[in-house]
Each structure stands twice: as structure tokens, then as C-alpha cells.
Amino acid sequence: MNYKMISYVLGCVLNIEAAAMVLPFLCAVLYDESAKWVFLLCAALCMVVGVPLVLARPKNKTMFAKEGFVAVALSWITMSIFGALPFVVSGCIPSFVDAIFETASGFTTTGASILNDVEALPKSLLFWRSFTHWIGGMGVLVFLVALLPLSGGDNFHLIKAESPGYSVGKLVPRVSSTAKILYGIYIVFTCLEVLLLKIGGLDWFESLTLSFGTAGTGGFGIVNSGIADYSSYVQVVITVFMTIFGIDFSFYYLILMRRIKSAFKLEEVWVYLGIVVTSVAVIFFNTRHLFEGAFETLKHSAFQVSSIITTTGYSTTDFDLWPQLSKTILVVLMFCGACAGSTGGGIKVSRILILFKSIIKEIKVLAHPKSTIKVKMNGRILEHETVRGVNMFFMAYMFIFTGVLIAISIDNLDFTTNFTAVVATLSNIGPGLSQVGPVCNFSLFSDFSKVILTVAMVIGRLEIFPILVLFSKNTWKR
Amino acid sequence: MNIIVVGLGKVGEKLVERLSREENHNITAIDIKRDVLQDTVNSYDVMGVFGSGASVDVLSEAGIEDTDIFIAATASDELNLFACLLARKLNSGCSTIARVRNPEYSKELHLFKEDLGLAMIINPEHTAANEIARALRFPSAVQIDTFAKGRVEILKFKIQQGSPLANLKVADIKNRLSSDVLVCGVERGDDAFIPGGDFVMEEGDFISIVATIKDAAAFIKKIGIKTNKVKDTIIVGGGATAVYLAKNLIKSGIEVKIIEQNQARCELLCDLLPKATIINGDGTENRLLLEEGIENAESFVSLTNIDEENVMLSLYAKTKTDGKVVTKINRIAYDEVIRNLGLDTIIYPKNTAAEYIVRFVRAKNNSIGSNIETMHYVLDGKAEALEFRIVENSPISNQTIESLSLKDDIIIACINRAGKIITPRGKDVILTGDRVIVVTTHKGFKDISDILR
Numbered sequence: 001m002n003y004k005m006i007s008y009v010l011g012c013v014l015n016i017e018a019a020a021m022v023l024p025f026l027c028a029v030l031y032d033e034s035a036k037w038v039f040l041l042c043a044a045l046c047m048v049v050g051v052p053l054v055l056a057r058p059k060n061k062t063m064f065a066k067e068g069f070v071a072v073a074l075s076w077i078t079m080s081i082f083g084a085l086p087f088v089v090s091g092c093i094p095s096f097v098d099a100i101f102e103t104a105s106g107f108t109t110t111g112a113s114i115l116n117d118v119e120a121l122p123k124s125l126l127f128w129r130s131f132t133h134w135i136g137g138m139g140v141l142v143f144l145v146a147l148l149p150l151s152g153g154d155n156f157h158l159i160k161a162e163s164p165g166y167s168v169g170k171l172v173p174r175v176s177s178t179a180k181i182l183y184g185i186y187i188v189f190t191c192l193e194v195l196l197l198k199i200g201g202l203d204w205f206e207s208l209t210l211s212f213g214t215a216g217t218g219g220f221g222i223v224n225s226g227i228a229d230y231s232s233y234v235q236v237v238i239t240v241f242m243t244i245f246g247i248d249f250s251f252y253y254l255i256l257m258r259r260i261k262s263a264f265k266l267e268e269v270w271v272y273l274g275i276v277v278t279s280v281a282v283i284f285f286n287t288r289h290l291f292e293g294a295f296e297t298l299k300h301s302a303f304q305v306s307s308i309i310t311t312t313g314y315s316t317t318d319f320d321l322w323p324q325l326s327k328t329i330l331v332v333l334m335f336c337g338a339c340a341g342s343t344g345g346g347i348k349v350s351r352i353l354i355l356f357k358s359i360i361k362e363i364k365v366l367a368h369p370k371s372t373i374k375v376k377m378n379g380r381i382l383e384h385e386t387v388r389g390v391n392m393f394f395m396a397y398m399f400i401f402t403g404v405l406i407a408i409s410i411d412n413l414d415f416t417t418n419f420t421a422v423v424a425t426l427s428n429i430g431p432g433l434s435q436v437g438p439v440c441n442f443s444l445f446s447d448f449s450k451v452i453l454t455v456a457m458v459i460g461r462l463e464i465f466p467i468l469v470l471f472s473k474n475t476w477k478r
Numbered sequence: 479m480n481i482i483v484v485g486l487g488k489v490g491e492k493l494v495e496r497l498s499r500e501e502n503h504n505i506t507a508i509d510i511k512r513d514v515l516q517d518t519v520n521s522y523d524v525m526g527v528f529g530s531g532a533s534v535d536v537l538s539e540a541g542i543e544d545t546d547i548f549i550a551a552t553a554s555d556e557l558n559l560f561a562c563l564l565a566r567k568l569n570s571g572c573s574t575i576a577r578v579r580n581p582e583y584s585k586e587l588h589l590f591k592e593d594l595g596l597a598m599i600i601n602p603e604h605t606a607a608n609e610i611a612r613a614l615r616f617p618s619a620v621q622i623d624t625f626a627k628g629r630v631e632i633l634k635f636k637i638q639q640g641s642p643l644a645n646l647k648v649a650d651i652k653n654r655l656s657s658d659v660l661v662c663g664v665e666r667g668d669d670a671f672i673p674g675g676d677f678v679m680e681e682g683d684f685i686s687i688v689a690t691i692k693d694a695a696a697f698i699k700k701i702g703i704k705t706n707k708v709k710d711t712i713i714v715g716g717g718a719t720a721v722y723l724a725k726n727l728i729k730s731g732i733e734v735k736i737i738e739q740n741q742a743r744c745e746l747l748c749d750l751l752p753k754a755t756i757i758n759g760d761g762t763e764n765r766l767l768l769e770e771g772i773e774n775a776e777s778f779v780s781l782t783n784i785d786e787e788n789v790m791l792s793l794y795a796k797t798k799t800d801g802k803v804v805t806k807i808n809r810i811a812y813d814e815v816i817r818n819l820g821l822d823t824i825i826y827p828k829n830t831a832a833e834y835i836v837r838f839v840r841a842k843n844n845s846i847g848s849n850i851e852t853m854h855y856v857l858d859g860k861a862e863a864l865e866f867r868i869v870e871n872s873p874i875s876n877q878t879i880e881s882l883s884l885k886d887d888i889i890i891a892c893i894n895r896a897g898k899i900i901t902p903r904g905k906d907v908i909l910t911g912d913r914v915i916v917v918t919t920h921k922g923f924k925d926i927s928d929i930l931r
Contacts (some may be wrong), residue, residue, distance in 0.1 A: 172504060
């Protein structure tokens with residue numbers, strides 16, 4: 001283990017976090033809130049730890065897959081702890097466990113909150129809360145790689161460990177250029193949404209925070225009612241952008257490069273859009289008695305479906321009151337999640353697709369035991385290793401789901417609450433059903449359960465294995 | 479620059495490693511072995527495309543349309559040539575480099591070099607043989623690079639026991655040895671330094687010096703290294719490299735004796751190299767080597783296909799003769815170990831081949847953005863020696879070198895003023911039109927102004 005290199009990466013991450021705190025600081029200055037000192041102090045704290053770590057730049061810069069995993073996992077844990085400081089220092093969330101839950105929920109783009117009254121928070125803290133979504137959406141290490149010329153191909157391990165998907169590839173030969181392109185697309189879409197929301201009559205603060213929440217597929221609102229009280233225009237814009245951010249970013253890159261044919265060959269994108277359309281259609285017919293007129297029904301069902309499948313977690317209506325069929329579909333979508341290579345969470349459409357194809361293959365093999373059939377994706381044969389990796393991921397996801405479910409049931413809440421709370425955190429969605437429904441929050445859980453759910457959020461965001469690697473004895477051997 | 483490398487064998491991988499270290503290249507590697515491809519993508523900052531280099535689909539996916547240099551380095555000559563042809567068809571603007579080992583092809587290649595857009599043909603055995611021949615002509619200098627159209631050399635050698643250089647300050651060389659050479663780099667263990675005047679050299683260091691050919695020879699003599707050209711050589715192993723080497727050496731009047739095990743091969747060698755002595759026998763047999771006069775041989779080259787055997791043979795030869803011993807190593811994994819064995823010259827065919835290509839890429843790249851004339855890796859690849867032409871109004875011209883605020887780890891090693899070679903000292907002034915050689919451990923310099931703070 002190259003411990004020095006890992007601490008160097010941690011140092012870089014802390015410095016980026018300090019720099020990120022400058023934005024809420026400016027926000028506090030703008031609204032003349034006392035929280036500005038809080039952000040200065042917290043940024044300074046990050047620097048106090050971060051700068052010495054960066055200055056002790058190691059000579060040996062080699063990082064293998066193991067170091068990549070550990071560096072990413074520890075970065076996310078460190079980020080969540082230091083990111084919680086503004087909430088604690090300002091006194092808005094006095095309990096440290098709550099503050100870390102809230103921050104981890106932000107960085108992992110979950111959007112689950114323990115706050116009963118969001119509106120009581122100063123604007124700068126609301127801004128910080130939403131901004132953590134934006135940072136966590138594309139990933140802080142992707143950002144780091146875009147900025148820092150780390151040596152060789154080793155930095156690819158960082159992106160691999162942080163980015164979602166069954167096989168993380170590059171768009172262009174250079175890792176740092178790939179990271180720059182990803183952030184470029186991310187920033188352009190975010191700006192576009194900010195502008196469209198601004199045109200829709202929101203002020204800059206609202207447009208920015210809501211766009212951060214959408215871009216990162218996070219879901220922190222800035223008012224207690226979520227998105228329900230905004231105009232139809234705003235709701236439609238957010239629906240469209242949530243769907244956009246749930247699509248694999250290489251799709252946009254390919255279109256940008258005018259390789260339209262290759263872009264439209266991405267099976268996952270079509271399946272994703274297919275699932276969205278089908279779910280919207282079913283929910284539309286299932287809920288049309290609840291709303292006035294077809295447009296309202298369509299708007300609400302489309303909003304909720306794209307909010308859940310992209311694991312954003314915004315809501316325009318309390319879908320906990322919807323008929324069972326609609327609710328069940330939403331819960332199933334929570335497991336499914338968005339496309340690999342997007343900012344969304346969950347198991348990912350591509351993995352579901354591969355699992356599905358594997359099952360079909362198995363059935364075919366039963367009919368013709370000696371036949372040679374390979375699972376294909378985007379017209380290419382998938383290696384056995386990849387398929388096995390997907391299977392293992394699914395298994396691990398289910399085991400962790402079960403483990404967390406059992407652990408938090410100690411609080412003695414009803415089954416629906418527990419079940420959806422676990423999937424909402426593990427898949428980085430935010431709201432679940434029943435007592436953690438869209439109009440409720442997670443404050444009813446005990447500290448123990450909150451810690452467990454916090455870990456579940458980070459596990460879900462980093463796609464399980466980077467965190468599990470931390471617990472293996474072999475990882476820490478020299 | 480956008481570069482495609484097809485085939486990740488020994489040369490291909492080395493090439494990817496070298497090129498990806500330079501900042502301005504986007505490299506795409508193509509191979510038909512998934513695990514090899516995966517390893518490469520995991521180790522270097524490059525993109526991997528799975529498939530054959532002779533497939534249009536694969537080349538398109540690798541982005542052949544925007545490629546500047548296409549390098550085919552698979553094991554098959556025919557595939558390499560075909561891939562280059564295809565690359566040119568898909569993008570007529572790209573330069574292609576093919577690895578062609580079969581001498582029968584390379585002889586006739588000029589006939590269709592133009593059609594294939596072949597900028598360069600690389601033959602690892604041939605380049606390795608050239609490198610060995612160069613080393614044999616200048617014994618004990620471990621590595622020689624030439625600059626300024628051959629007027630200046632960078633020589634690298636080890637400070638032997640009792641050498642007058644041991645425990646000497648770099649600044650004292652001029653007075654103590656009255657020699658106008660410049661120490662441009664020191665390797666001690668795994669570290670490489672660009673020494674200042676106060677640097678004290680130690681026994682066992684590898685010193686790189688810059689000097690004109692005449693000064694270099696005189697200097698080498700002064701510090702007690704024999705400089706006479708070898709008169710004969712024993713080569714063990716009669717492969718392709720041996721043939722190229724023997725041809726080269728015979729041309730410059732060196733007697734060549736080749737020991738080869740395979741009878742049929744011996745007969746072929748006999749036909750190819752009428753002036754060489756061909757011995758049919760096992761080169762690893764001590765008695766045979768003694769019988770063939772290893773004790774009196776002025777040089778010994780081990781070129782069998784087994785690295786371990788080459789190392790053992792060379793170590794044995796070192797105990798029997800004071801002559802120059804050259805060892806060929808195909809795989810490089812134990813670089814550090816081999817270096818500590820005390821073998822003086824080691825040739826890595828894949829490195830030399832990769833180096834040739836990297837030089838070409840550099841030159842090609844320089845013709846677009848920067849003004850580097852030639853570029854060599856020195857100090858075991860840890861430093862670069864760059865030759866710049868000084869254009870008008872250059873920030874370093876018309877002032878004494880002392881007054882320039884240079885970055886650390888940089889040395890101006892040589893000034894070539896219209897063919898006159900000046901070893902730069904603090905009081906010297908660089909003028910417009912000069913060519914200067916800069917040695918530095920920094921990477922990716924593009925312009926002479928990069929050497930300033």
C-alpha cells in the first residue's frame with residue numbers, strides 16, 4: 001500500500017472542499033448572513049489538514065487498483081466529515097451524527113434529510129447543502145483528475161473507483177481529458193438549466209440550488225414543500241433535466257463528436273428511456289383520478305418517474321398517497337436506477353439489462369445444452385469477467401440491502417418505512433414511502449440507524465466494492 | 479498529437495510507456511489480446527481498443543481520421559504493412575511507422591514506401607546491432623549519443639575504482655585534468671542528478687559528459703580508460719541481430735567469430751557472412767569458449783535468445799577477458815538487478831527500437847509547435863538532452879550564461895556556433911543562430927525559453 005499517495009489524494013480532496021466552501025461563503029456575504037464566518041473557518045480547517053498532506057508529496061506515485069479503491073473510499077468519508085462542519089459550527093444541526101448524515105446525503109446525491117424545517121436554515125447553508133450534490137454528482141476525484149496531472153495511467157484507478165457503471169471506459173485516451181470532457185458536459189447542462197429556471201421566474205438562488213440538485217441527481221429542496229409549489233413550467237424543466245442527467249454522458253459526447261450512429265447504438269439509453277415511458281404510461285392511467293386533467297396527471301407522473309429512476313428524489317406531490325400499483329412501480333425503479341456513466345445512483349439500467357440477458361442466455365442453454373451463446377451489449381460480446389462482475393454486484397447489493405434492513409429495524413418502525421428507507425439511501429434517492437415519504441424525513445430514526453444509513457449512502461454512491469475493500473485485512477497489509 | 483499503436487508486444491508496450499509520459503500525445507492502443515490491452519490501459523494513460531489493426535471498424539473506432547502517427551508493431555511484418563496501408567487509405571494525412579524484421583522485405587521496401595506513406599521502418603534487431611557496433615567501437619563508454627550532426631557526443635561511463643574522477647568536485651575537472659568537458663548528469667543508484675559545480679563525484683557513479691569527439695577521446699584517455707578500437711569479437715548466438723552486427727563490424731575491419739549451435743543455421747551464416755568465422759557448437763560450454771580464445775578476445779557479445787544465458791555468458795566472459803562485454807536482454811523486468819551485476823554494456827532491443835520511434839515522434843511533433851531540433855533520453859531515461867536553435871530575440875541570447883536565471887536541474891551543455899563547438903562557462907554568451915544543447919530532468923520542454931524560471 002502506498003499510504004503516502006493516498007494521504008496526498010486525501011489532501012487534494014480537502015483542498016478542493018475548502019475551495020468549494022468559497023461559494024457558500026460568497027452567498028453568505030451576498031445575503032449578509034453571519035454564516036460567512038462559519039464557512040471561512042471551515043475552509044481554513046480543511047486547509048489546515050489538507051495543505052500539509054499535499055506538501056508532503058510522495059516520491060513514489062504509483063497507485064494500483066487497491067490504492068485507487070482505498071483513496072476514493074477514504075476521500076468520500078473524509079469529505080462527508082469535513083463537509084458536515086459548517087452545519088455543526090453554525091449550530092443549525094447541532095448533532096454531529098445528523099450533520100454527517102445530511103452531508104453524506106448531499107455528497108452521495110441522496111437528498112435524504114433529517115431536517116424538519118428546511119426553511120429555517122440560512123440561505124448560505126442551503127446553498128452549501130445543494131452544492132454538495134453538484135460536487136458529488138460527477139465526483140470529486142474526477143474533478144481532481146481533471147485538474148491535476150497525476151502520473152501515468154494510475155489516476156484511472158481513481159476514476160474507475162468513483163464512477164458508476166459495470167465497466168468504466170474512457171472517452172478519449174487521456175484520463176484528464178476524459179475528466180475535463182465529463183465536467184464540461186456537466187457544467188454546460190447545469191448552466192442551461194439555471195438559465196431556463198431563471199427565465200421561468202425563479203431568482204438566481206433558487207435556480208442555482210435547484211439546478212445543483214437536479215444535475216447531481218441529488219434532491220435537496222430549499223423549501224419544505226419540495227418542488228410542489230413551483231410553477232408547471234419549472235416542474236417540466238426539472239423533469240426534462242432530471243431525465244437528461246440520468247443518461248450516460250458518453251451519449252452526449254458521441255453526439256458532440258458527430259458519431260450519431262455510435263451514440264444511438266447505446267442499448268442502455270434506449271432501455272432507460274423505454275422504462276421511463278412505460279412507467280409514466282402505467283402511472284398515468286393508474287393515477288388519473290387523483291388529478292384534474294390529463295396534463296396535470298402526465299406532469300406529476302412524469303416528474304415522479306424521472307425523479308425516482310434518476311435517483312434524484314424531488315417530488316411535486318405526495319406519491320405516498322398514490323395507488324399501490326404506482327407506488328410499487330416507483331419502488332422497483334428505486335432499485336433500478338439510472339444509466340451507468342450518468343450522475344444517478346441505483347443498480348443501473350445496464351446491469352439490469354445484462355442480468356436479464358444472462359437469464360435469457362441460461363434459458364437458451366437449457367434448451368440446447370451444447371450451444372455456445374454469449375451475452376452481448378451494444379453489439380459486442382461481453383467477457384465472462386464482466387458478466388460475473390455484474391452478478392457479484394447484484395448479489396452484494398442485495399446482501400447489503402438485507403443487512404441494513406435488519407440493522408435499522410431495531411427502531412421498530414413499520415416495514416414499508418424501513419424497506420423504502422434502505423433502498424432510498426442505498427440507491428441514493430432520498431424519499432421513500434410511509435414515514436419516510438416525500439413529505440416526511442429521516443429525523444425519526446435513532447442515531448444508530450442514521451449512522452448505518454449514512455454508510456449505506458456512501459456504499460451505494462461508490463458502488464459497494466470500494467467501501468468493502470476497506471474492511472478487508474489484505475488491503476492494509478504492506 | 480494523436481497516435482495509434484497497433485500491437486502491444488515488447489516494442490509496442492515500451493513505446494506506449496515512453497510516449498504516454500510526454501504530455502502532448504493522445505495515444506490509442508490496439509491489440510487482439512484482451513488481457514494485454516487491459517494491463518496497458520491500467521498502467522498507462524492511454525485508450526485501448528480491442529481488435530485487429532487490420533480492420534477498418536477497429537481503426538475507425540480508434541479514431542484513425544484524426545490520427546497524426548500510426549505505428550504498427552505487431553509480430554507479423556505482413557500485418558504491419560497491411561495495417562499501414564489501411565491507415566493511409568482511411569487517413570491520407572497520417573505518417574505510418576511499421577515494424578518490419580524480415581530483411582527480404584526491408585530491402586525492397588523503398589519500392590512502395592511512398593505508397594504506404596511509411597515515414598519509418600523499424601527493425602529491432604537491426605537497431606540493436608547498430609547500437610552494439612557503436613558500443614564496440616568505443617569501449618567502456620557505456621552509452622554514446624551524438625548531437626549537432628555528430629560533432630558533439632554525450633558519453634556515459636562508470637567511475638571505476640581508482641579513477642581520478644572519484645571524490646572530485648565537478649568544478650575542479652577543468653583545472654585538475656585540464657580538459658574541456660562538461661559533466662551534464664550523474665546517476666547514483668536509482669537517482670539522477672544534474673550536478674552543479676560543487677557536486678562531488680564518487681566511485682560507482684555513472685557520469686554523462688558532453689564533449690566534442692576529439693575532446694571526449696582525450697578525456698577518456700586521461701581518466702585511464704582504454705580507447706583503442708577492438709580488433710576482434712566473439713559473438714555467441716547467430717540470430718538476426720548477429721548477422722546485422724557481423725556485417726557492420728566486418729565492414730569496419732573487425733574480425734568476427736560467431737558461435738552457433740544449430741548446424742543448418744551455421745551453414746546459412748556461412749553463406750551470409752563469408753568473412754566471418756562460424757563455429758558450430760554450444761556457446762555455453764566453457765571449454766569451447768576457451769578453445770576459441772575467449773581469454774584473448776578484445777570483445778565478447780552474447781546474443782542468444784535466452785536472457786539468463788546471455789547474462790551468465792557475459793559474467794563468465796568478464797572473468798576471462800579484460801575486453802568489452804556486451805549483453806543483449808530482450809525482456810527488461812530485472813533492470814535494476816542486471817545493472818548491479820557489473821556488466822558494462824547492456825542492449826535492450828525493444829528499448830532501442832522504441833527510442834528510435836520516440837525520437838521520430840518528437841521531431842514530428844516539434845515541426846509543429848516547438849523548436850527542438852533533436853532530442854535524446856539520457857541518464858537511463860530520467861533526463862532529456864534537447865538541441866535548440868536560437869531564433870532572433872530569444873530571451874536567453876546576448877547575455878552571459880551566469881546572468882540567466884535558469885530553473886533547477888538544468889544545464890546548458892554545449893553551444894554550437896556555426897560548427898564551432900563551445901563548452902559553455904558562466905562568462906559565455908549565447909548568440910542568435912547558435913544551437914544549444916540543454917540537459918534537464920524536467921519533461922516536456924518545447925521552447926528554449928522553458929529553461930528560464
